Amino acid sequence: MKSVSNTSTIVLQTNELTIGYSGELGAEKYLHQNINLQIARGEFICLLGPNGAGKTTLIKTLAGLIKPICGTIKLNHLPIQSLSIQRIAKLISIVFTERLNLTDMTVYDLVALGRSPHTGFFGRLSALDHEKVAQAINDCGITHLKNRSLNQLSDGEQQKAFIAKALSQDTPIIILDEPTAFLDISSRIELMRLLKKLSIEKNKAILLSTHDLDLALRSADRLWLLAREQTLITGIPEDLILSNKFKNFFDKDGILFDNQTGAFSEHLTNLKTIRLIGNGLEFKWVQRALKRSGYQPTPDKGEFMEIEVSNETHGIYHVSHPNGSLTSLRTIEDLLSHLSVSADGIT
Amino acid sequence: MVYATFLVSLTVILFVLNLIIGSVYIPIDQLIHSLSQTVNSQDPTALILLKSRLPQALTAILAGAGLAVSGLLLQTLFRNPLADPSILGISAGAGLGVAITLMLSGFLGNALHDLPGVIGNLTITLSSFLGAFVVLLIVLNLSFRIQNNAVLLIIGLMISYAAGACIDLLKFFSQKEDIYVYVMWGMGSFSNTSSGELSFMAPIVTIALGISLLLIKPLNILLLGTQYSTNLGLNLKSIRLIILLVTGLLTAVITAFCGPIAFIGLAVPHLVKGVVKTSNHAILIPSVIFGGASLALICNLIAKMPGFDGTLPINSVTSFIGAPVVIWVLLSKKNEKRF
Numbered sequence: 001m002k003s004v005s006n007t008s009t010i011v012l013q014t015n016e017l018t019i020g021y022s023g024e025l026g027a028e029k030y031l032h033q034n035i036n037l038q039i040a041r042g043e044f045i046c047l048l049g050p051n052g053a054g055k056t057t058l059i060k061t062l063a064g065l066i067k068p069i070c071g072t073i074k075l076n077h078l079p080i081q082s083l084s085i086q087r088i089a090k091l092i093s094i095v096f097t098e099r100l101n102l103t104d105m106t107v108y109d110l111v112a113l114g115r116s117p118h119t120g121f122f123g124r125l126s127a128l129d130h131e132k133v134a135q136a137i138n139d140c141g142i143t144h145l146k147n148r149s150l151n152q153l154s155d156g157e158q159q160k161a162f163i164a165k166a167l168s169q170d171t172p173i174i175i176l177d178e179p180t181a182f183l184d185i186s187s188r189i190e191l192m193r194l195l196k197k198l199s200i201e202k203n204k205a206i207l208l209s210t211h212d213l214d215l216a217l218r219s220a221d222r223l224w225l226l227a228r229e230q231t232l233i234t235g236i237p238e239d240l241i242l243s244n245k246f247k248n249f250f251d252k253d254g255i256l257f258d259n260q261t262g263a264f265s266e267h268l269t270n271l272k273t274i275r276l277i278g279n280g281l282e283f284k285w286v287q288r289a290l291k292r293s294g295y296q297p298t299p300d301k302g303e304f305m306e307i308e309v310s311n312e313t314h315g316i317y318h319v320s321h322p323n324g325s326l327t328s329l330r331t332i333e334d335l336l337s338h339l340s341v342s343a344d345g346i347t
Numbered sequence: 348m349v350y351a352t353f354l355v356s357l358t359v360i361l362f363v364l365n366l367i368i369g370s371v372y373i374p375i376d377q378l379i380h381s382l383s384q385t386v387n388s389q390d391p392t393a394l395i396l397l398k399s400r401l402p403q404a405l406t407a408i409l410a411g412a413g414l415a416v417s418g419l420l421l422q423t424l425f426r427n428p429l430a431d432p433s434i435l436g437i438s439a440g441a442g443l444g445v446a447i448t449l450m451l452s453g454f455l456g457n458a459l460h461d462l463p464g465v466i467g468n469l470t471i472t473l474s475s476f477l478g479a480f481v482v483l484l485i486v487l488n489l490s491f492r493i494q495n496n497a498v499l500l501i502i503g504l505m506i507s508y509a510a511g512a513c514i515d516l517l518k519f520f521s522q523k524e525d526i527y528v529y530v531m532w533g534m535g536s537f538s539n540t541s542s543g544e545l546s547f548m549a550p551i552v553t554i555a556l557g558i559s560l561l562l563i564k565p566l567n568i569l570l571l572g573t574q575y576s577t578n579l580g581l582n583l584k585s586i587r588l589i590i591l592l593v594t595g596l597l598t599a600v601i602t603a604f605c606g607p608i609a610f611i612g613l614a615v616p617h618l619v620k621g622v623v624k625t626s627n628h629a630i631l632i633p634s635v636i637f638g639g640a641s642l643a644l645i646c647n648l649i650a651k652m653p654g655f656d657g658t659l660p661i662n663s664v665t666s667f668i669g670a671p672v673v674i675w676v677l678l679s680k681k682n683e684k685r686f
Contacts, residue, residue, distance in 0.1 A: 065578070085577060089578060096575065098572065109626060110571075113579065117580045123568075123629075
C-alpha cells in the first residue's frame with residue numbers, strides 16, 4: 001500500500017504482520033495475515049470493526065503485549081523484538097477498556113504513575129515530572145478533579161484521567177482500546193474532541209478502536225477497517241466512502257450505509273408512499289419521523305395522502321386524504337397516529 | 348506525617364507497656380535499671396525482663412510487622428482485598444510440617460515428649476519452617492509456569508485445603524498428647540522465642556521488610572493491573588517472583604516461631620488504608636510495618652493481662668480485637684464508597 005506520509009514522521013510500521021494467539025499445546029490461532037500498516041506522528045486513526053474481529057489483539061500486538069506470529073513491527077524504525085519493555089513504555093502508552101476499581105488512588109497519583117518509565121528506582125518525581133503531570137492533567141481539562149479519588153469519578157472523568165496518565169507517559173504514540181465504550185453520547189463527543197485536539201496540538205499519533213462509526217467518520221484522519229477473515233482496509237474516511245469500501249464493509253442485512261449522508265440507516269421494506277411538502281426545520285423532522293415509521297415521503301403529487309408543513313403556521317400539520325377530507329394536527333406524534341389510523345381505515 | 352508520628356509513638360508506647368505489664372508489674376525506673384543488667388544477672392526482675400518480656404515484645408513486633416507487610420504485598424499483587432499470608436498455602440504447609448513431626452515422634456515412642464523443652468521447641472520450629480519452605484518452593488515453581496494471578500491464587504488455596512486434609516488424617520491417627528501439642532501450636536504465641544531464636548528470626552524479618560521497602564515503585568504500578576504494568580515497563584515475572592519470595596519467607600519464618608498467626612496479615616493493611624487513605628506504597632509500607640507491630644503488641648498485652656490464668660492464645664485475641672475494629676473502620680462514613 002502506498003503512503004504519502006513523510007517517512008521521517010512514521011513512528012510505527014508493520015510489514016507482512018500476522019497476528020493471533022497461541023492456543024493449547026502451542027497451536028497458534030491466526031486472526032489476520034499480511035497486515036501492512038503505518039502510523040505517522042500527529043495522525044488520528046480510528047480502528048473500526050465488529051466484535052470478535054481482532055481489534056484488541058491487533059492493538060496489543062502493536063503495543064508489544066502479544067508477540068506477533070510472524071512479520072515485523074517497527075517502532076521508531078527499530079524492530080519491536082529488539083526493544084526492552086522499558087523502552088517500549090517510552091514509545092507507546094495505552095488506555096485499556098478494562099475498568100479498574102481503584103480505592104484511595106487520586107487522579108494525580110494515577111497520572112504520576114504515567115511517569116514511571118522515566119523515574120528512578122523509587123519512583124520519586126522530580127520537579128520536571130510534577131510539571132509534566134500537572135500539564136497532562138490540565139491538557140485533559142480535569143485540573144479541578146486532581147485530588148479526587150478515582151472511584152468517585154464518573155466513567156467519562158475516569159477515562160480522561162487515564163488519558164492524562166497516557167499523556168504524562170510522554171510517548172509519541174497513544175493507543176486506546178474502545179475508550180468511548182462506557183460513555184454517554186455527550187461524553188463520547190467530548191472525548192473524541194479531546195483526543196483529536198491532543199493529536200494536533202501535541203503532535204501525538206493516536207490510534208483508537210471504537211464502535212462509534214459516526215464519530216470516527218467525522219474526526220479520523222485515517223480509518224482502519226478490520227473484520228473477520230478479511231484483509232485490513234485502510235484509508236482516509238472520504239476515500240473509503242467514495243470507493244464504496246466503507247459501504248461494502250458494513251453491508252449487512254437490513255443495515256445500509258448512506259453515502260449521501262454518511263450515516264447508517266435501517267433498511268425497511270414495504271414502504272408506503274406519501275406526499276410531503278414544505279420546508280425548514282420542521283419539514284426535516286417530519287420527513288425523518290415518516291421514514292422511521294415506514295413511509296417514503298415524496299414531493300410529487302399522486303393517489304396518496306398529502307402532508308403540508310409550513311413555517312408560517314408553526315406546529316400545525318395539514319393532512320389531506322385522496323378522498324378530499326382535511327385534518328390539522330399539532331404534534332408529529334398526533335400526525336403519526338392519525339396516519340396509522342387512516343391507513344387502517346383504507347385497507 | 349501526622350499519622351507516621353502517631354504510629355511510631357504508638358509502637359514505642361505499646362512496647363514499653365508490654366515490658367512493664369504482666370503477671371508482675373515492673374515500674375518504669377526499675378525497668379531502666381533492669382535493662383542495663385546482663386542476662387546472667389541474679390536479679391529476678393531483670394531475669395523476667397530479659398528472658399521473657401523483652402524477647403516476647405520483640406517477637407510480637409517482628410511477627411506483627413512481617414505478617415502485615417506480607418498481607419499488603421499479596422493484596423497488591425493479586426489485587427484482592429481478601430489476600431493474606433495464608434492464601435498461598437504456606438501457613439498450611441507449616442502446619443503440615445509440624446503435624447508430620449508430631450505424629451512421627453508418636454510412632455517413635457513419644458521421642459519428642461522425652462526431649463528437653465528447648466530442643467522440643469526447636470524441632471517444632473524446624474519442621475514448621477521446612478513444611479512452609481516446601482510449599483513456598485512449589486508455589487514459586489508454579490508461578491514460573493502460570494501467567495494468570497487468579498489461577499495462582501486458586502492453586503494456593505487448593506494447596507491449603509490439601510495440606511489441611513493431610514493434617515486431619517494425621518490427627519486421626521495420632522495420640523491425644525500429640526494432638527494437644529498441635530492444637531497449642533495452632534493457637535499461636537509470641538512467647539516461645541528465646542533470645543537465641545530471636546537472633547535468627549530478627550535478621551530474616553528485617554531483611555525481608557527492607558526488601559519490601561525497595562519495592563515501592565513496582566507495587567504502586569501493580570495497582571493498575573497486569574496490562575498497565577507491562578505498558579509502564581514493569582517486568583511482571585520477576586517482580587511477582589520477588590514478592591512471592593519475600594512474603595513466603597516472612598510467613599515461613601514467623602509461622603515457624605509463633606505458629607500460624609491469623610488475622611493480622613489481612614486486617615492491618617485495611618485498617619491502615621482506612622486511616623491514611625492513600626494507595627502510595629511509600630506511605631503504606633512504613634505505616635503497615637508500625638501498624639502491624641502495634642496491633643501485635645496490643646494483642647500480646649491483652650493476652651497476658653493480669654487476671655487471666657497464664658497467657659491467652661494469640662489467635663483468639665487478634666481476631667477478637669481485630670474483627671470489630673476492621674468492621675468499624677469499613678463501616679465508618681468516610682469509607683462508605685471504598686468498595
